[in-house]
Amino acid sequence: MTARKHLKIGLFGFGTVGRALFELLKTTRPDGVEIKRICVNNINKDRGVSADFTDNPDDIFNDPEINMIVELIDNAEASYGIITRALRQGLPAVSGNKKMLASHLPELIELQTVTGGTLLYDASACGSIPVIRNLEEYYDNDLLISVKGILNGSSNYILTKVFKEHISYDTALRMAQEAGFAESDPSLDVDGWDALSKLVIITVHAFGTYVDPSKIFTFGISSLSEADIRFANEKSRRIKLVGHVEKLADGRICMCVIPQLLSADKYIYGVDDEFNGVVIKGLCYDKQFMFGRGAGGFPTGSAILSDITAGQYNYRYEYKKRQTHAGELPEFTNDVCFRIYYRYNRPEDLNIIDFDSISEKYSSASVNYVVGTTSLKALHDAAPELRKRRVFLAAYPKS
Amino acid sequence: MTARKHLKIGLFGFGTVGRALFELLKTTRPDGVEIKRICVNNINKDRGVSADFTDNPDDIFNDPEINMIVELIDNAEASYGIITRALRQGLPAVSGNKKMLASHLPELIELQTVTGGTLLYDASACGSIPVIRNLEEYYDNDLLISVKGILNGSSNYILTKVFKEHISYDTALRMAQEAGFAESDPSLDVDGWDALSKLVIITVHAFGTYVDPSKIFTFGISSLSEADIRFANEKSRRIKLVGHVEKLADGRICMCVIPQLLSADKYIYGVDDEFNGVVIKGLCYDKQFMFGRGAGGFPTGSAILSDITAGQYNYRYEYKKRQTHAGELPEFTNDVCFRIYYRYNRPEDLNIIDFDSISEKYSSASVNYVVGTTSLKALHDAAPELRKRRVFLAAYPKS
Numbered sequence: 001m002t003a004r005k006h007l008k009i010g011l012f013g014f015g016t017v018g019r020a021l022f023e024l025l026k027t028t029r030p031d032g033v034e035i036k037r038i039c040v041n042n043i044n045k046d047r048g049v050s051a052d053f054t055d056n057p058d059d060i061f062n063d064p065e066i067n068m069i070v071e072l073i074d075n076a077e078a079s080y081g082i083i084t085r086a087l088r089q090g091l092p093a094v095s096g097n098k099k100m101l102a103s104h105l106p107e108l109i110e111l112q113t114v115t116g117g118t119l120l121y122d123a124s125a126c127g128s129i130p131v132i133r134n135l136e137e138y139y140d141n142d143l144l145i146s147v148k149g150i151l152n153g154s155s156n157y158i159l160t161k162v163f164k165e166h167i168s169y170d171t172a173l174r175m176a177q178e179a180g181f182a183e184s185d186p187s188l189d190v191d192g193w194d195a196l197s198k199l200v201i202i203t204v205h206a207f208g209t210y211v212d213p214s215k216i217f218t219f220g221i222s223s224l225s226e227a228d229i230r231f232a233n234e235k236s237r238r239i240k241l242v243g244h245v246e247k248l249a250d251g252r253i254c255m256c257v258i259p260q261l262l263s264a265d266k267y268i269y270g271v272d273d274e275f276n277g278v279v280i281k282g283l284c285y286d287k288q289f290m291f292g293r294g295a296g297g298f299p300t301g302s303a304i305l306s307d308i309t310a311g312q313y314n315y316r317y318e319y320k321k322r323q324t325h326a327g328e329l330p331e332f333t334n335d336v337c338f339r340i341y342y343r344y345n346r347p348e349d350l351n352i353i354d355f356d357s358i359s360e361k362y363s364s365a366s367v368n369y370v371v372g373t374t375s376l377k378a379l380h381d382a383a384p385e386l387r388k389r390r391v392f393l394a395a396y397p398k399s
Numbered sequence: 400m401t402a403r404k405h406l407k408i409g410l411f412g413f414g415t416v417g418r419a420l421f422e423l424l425k426t427t428r429p430d431g432v433e434i435k436r437i438c439v440n441n442i443n444k445d446r447g448v449s450a451d452f453t454d455n456p457d458d459i460f461n462d463p464e465i466n467m468i469v470e471l472i473d474n475a476e477a478s479y480g481i482i483t484r485a486l487r488q489g490l491p492a493v494s495g496n497k498k499m500l501a502s503h504l505p506e507l508i509e510l511q512t513v514t515g516g517t518l519l520y521d522a523s524a525c526g527s528i529p530v531i532r533n534l535e536e537y538y539d540n541d542l543l544i545s546v547k548g549i550l551n552g553s554s555n556y557i558l559t560k561v562f563k564e565h566i567s568y569d570t571a572l573r574m575a576q577e578a579g580f581a582e583s584d585p586s587l588d589v590d591g592w593d594a595l596s597k598l599v600i601i602t603v604h605a606f607g608t609y610v611d612p613s614k615i616f617t618f619g620i621s622s623l624s625e626a627d628i629r630f631a632n633e634k635s636r637r638i639k640l641v642g643h644v645e646k647l648a649d650g651r652i653c654m655c656v657i658p659q660l661l662s663a664d665k666y667i668y669g670v671d672d673e674f675n676g677v678v679i680k681g682l683c684y685d686k687q688f689m690f691g692r693g694a695g696g697f698p699t700g701s702a703i704l705s706d707i708t709a710g711q712y713n714y715r716y717e718y719k720k721r722q723t724h725a726g727e728l729p730e731f732t733n734d735v736c737f738r739i740y741y742r743y744n745r746p747e748d749l750n751i752i753d754f755d756s757i758s759e760k761y762s763s764a765s766v767n768y769v770v771g772t773t774s775l776k777a778l779h780d781a782a783p784e785l786r787k788r789r790v791f792l793a794a795y796p797k798s
Contacts, residue, residue, distance in 0.1 A: 128687060130536070288692075289689070293687075
C-alpha cells in the first residue's frame with residue numbers, strides 16, 4: 001500500500017470555497033493535511049479566523065515546508081501564474097479555476113510531463129460530482145459516445161425557480177446570488193461561459209481533444225423571456241442550460257453550450273436547483289447518470305479536499321485518451337445540424353441565423369418565433385449578433 | 400506519465416460476461432490487451448469463437464507470458480482458489496465474483512499486502528457504475544454518512560415489470576431470465592443474496608469495516624404477493640429492493656438488504672428495469688446519485704475491461720478507510736429500530752417478529768398485515784422463520 005504523504009498546504013484565495021475548505025479541514029481533520037499559510041490580496045481584512053495570512057506569494061513559494069499549492073482565486077491570469085510557478089518548482093498543485101484551465105490545459109499538461117509535477121482539478125467541473133476522475137479512470141476503454149450535462153449550478157437554480165416556482169428571471173438571479181451559488185460576475189453563469197470552461201476540461205478527459213473555447217458555440221439564458229417560458233410549457237418541456245460533447249459517426253466531435261427544450265423522459269430534466277447532472281453515454285453500457293451538488297462553498301470545498309487527499313497518495317491524471325490516441329485525436333467540428341427554437345424581436349433578426357429550413361413560424365404583436373433546422377457553424381457565426389439583440393434560442397430535439 | 404503495460408490475459412470462465420468481454424476486446428481493440436488463453440470446464444463445447452481454450456488451470460498459471468488473471472466464473476470456491484493462486488504468484492487479478500469477494504475480502508486484502516499483488520473488482524458491485532472506485536478515490540475525506548442503492552438488476556427488472564406494467568411476479572421472473580439478467584440461481588437475485596454480497600464489498604470501501612454476510616439481515620422479494628403490491632399502490636409508493644449501509648450517530652454502522660416502500664421523491668424510486676442506482680450521502684455534499692446498467696453481459700464486461708485497463712496503469716485499491724482508521728473502524732450493529740410493513744398468512748405468523756409497537760393492523764379473509772416498529776436485530780433473529788413461512792415485509796419510512 002502506498003504511504004500517505006503529510007501535506008503542508010500553501011493556499012491562495014480565501015473566498016467562498018477557500019473558507020469552506022478551511023472549515024472542512026477543521027471539521028473532518030483528515031490525517032496529515034494542514035494549511036500552513038494563506039495568500040490573499042488584502043491582508044488587513046478581518047476574516048475572523050486564526051490562520052497565517054500573507055499577501056506575498058514568495059512567502060509560500062519560498063517556504064521549504066510547504067509541499068502542495070492549492071489555488072482558489074477568481075482571477076484566471078493570476079491563477080495561471082501561481083499554477084505554472086508551482087509546477088516549475090515541482091510542487092503538486094490543486095486548482096479550482098475553470099476558466100484558467102480551459103484556456104491553458106495543453107500547456108499545463110505539457111508542463112506536467114516536462115517537470116514531473118502534478119496538477120489536480122476535479123473540483124473545477126461539476127463541484128462534488130467526480131466527473132473528471134471518472135472519465136479518466138473509468139471510461140478509458142469504452143467506446144465513449146457523448147457527455148452531456150447541466151454543468152452550471154447557478155443558472156440551473158434560476159431555471160428551476162422560473163419553471164417550477166414561476167418566479168421571474170430577475171428575482172431568481174438575485175436569489176441565486178444571495179444563496180452564494182453565483183460567480184462574482186453573473187454573466188459567467190447565465191451566459192454559459194462557466195459551463196463552457198467545464199465542457200472544454202471534460203472533453204480533454206473524455207476524448208483527449210483540446211478545443212479552444214472561442215471555437216465553441218455558447219449561448220446562455222440571460223435573454224430568456226416570458227414568451228420562451230410559455231412556449232416550453234405549451235410543449236410540456238423545460239428549458240435547461242446544457243453542455244454537450246458528442247462523437248459523430250465520422251469520428252469527429254462536436255461541442256456546444258446551449259439551452260435545450262427537454263422532455264420529461266430525459267435524465268437531466270429532473271436535475272433541479274443548484275444541482276449538476278451528467279449523462280455519460282457509451283457503446284457498451286448505454287447511459288450512466290451522475291448527479292450531485294455543483295455549486296456552493298462546501299460541495300466545492302469538499303471536492304477540493306478530495307483532490308488534496310488524492311495528492312497524498314500521489315494520484316495524478318494520466319490523460320489516457322491523449323496518450324492512447326496521440327496523433328489521431330478526434331477532430332473538432334461545428335458541421336452538425338439540429339432543430340432549434342428561435343425567438344426574436346424585429347423581423348430582420350430572423351436573418352442573423354442561416355437556417356437550412358424552417359418548419360414553424362409564429363408572429364404576433366408581442367413575439368415572433370420560428371422552429372427550424374440550422375448548424376452549429378451557422379449559430380457560431382451568428383453568436384455575437386445573437387447576444388447583442390437579446391433574442392433567445394434553444395435546441396429543440398424532436399423527442 | 401506512467402507507461403501502459405502490455406497485458407496477456409489468462410481468462411477463467413466463458414459465460415455471459417466472459418463472452419461479452421471477449422467480444423468487447425474484439426470491437427474496442429484497446430492498446431496492449433489480449434486474451435492469451437481461456438480456461439473452461441468443458442473444452443469440447445463448441446463456442447463458435449476462435450480462441451485458445453484449455454480445461455487445465457496450470458496451462459494458464461505456468462505460462463510465463465501471461466501477466467494478468469481475469470476470473471469470471473460462477474463458482475465461488477473455485478474463484479477463491481484461482482484468485483489466491485494468482486496473488487501468491489504475484490499476478491495481478493480481476494474478479495467479478497461478488498459472493499467470493501464478500502466471503503473472503505479480509506484475507507484477500509491481507510494477501511495483497513503480503514504479496515504486493517493486485518486484485519481489482521469494480522465490476523462486482525453494480526456492473527457499469529464505478530461505485531467502488533469512487534468510494535475508494537473520492538469519498539476518502541468526506542464525512543460519509545450512508546450508501547444506499549438498488550444493487551441487483553434482475554430483481555429490479557422484476558419489480559419494475561410488476562409495478563409499472565402490472566405483469567405477474569412469475570412472468571416477470573421468467574422475462575428476466577430470458578433477457579439474461581438473472582443469475583443462474585434466481586434465489587441469488589430475488590432473495591437478496593447478490594445485493595448482500597455487493598453491500599459487504601461496498602461497505603469495506605465506504606467505511607473500512609468488513610462485516611460477515613451472515614450477520615446482516617437480508618430479505619428479498621420472492622414472497623411478494625398481490626396484496627403487497629396493492630398496499631404499495633394505495634400508499635402511492637413502489638417497492639424496491641434496497642441495500643443500505645449507514646453510519647449512526649454513535650459512530651457504529653448498520654446494514655441490511657430489504658424491500659422498501661419508497662415514495663416518488665426518492666432518487667432511487669425512478670431507477671427502473673435492470674438499472675442500478677446508488678445514493679451516496681455525505682456531510683458536506685449532501686447527496687450524490689449514480690445510475691447505470693447493473694446487469695447483462697456487455698455492461699458488466701465493460702466494467703471488467705475497465706478493471707483490466709486500470710491494471711495496465713498499475714492501479715490498485717488503497718483500502719484507504721482501512722488504513723486511516725485501522726484499529727478504530729466503525730463497529731457493526733443490528734441495534735436500530737425502524738418502521739416496517741409486515742404481511743403474513745396465519746395469525747401465529749405475527750409472533751415471529753418482536754415488535755416494539757404496532758400502529759396499524761389489518762385482517763381479512765385473504766390477507767393480514769401490520770405496520771409497526773421493530774429492530775434489525777429482531778428481524779435478523781426471525782429471518783429463517785420469515786423465509787420459511789412465505790410472509791413479506793418491507794421497510795416503510797414515514798416519508
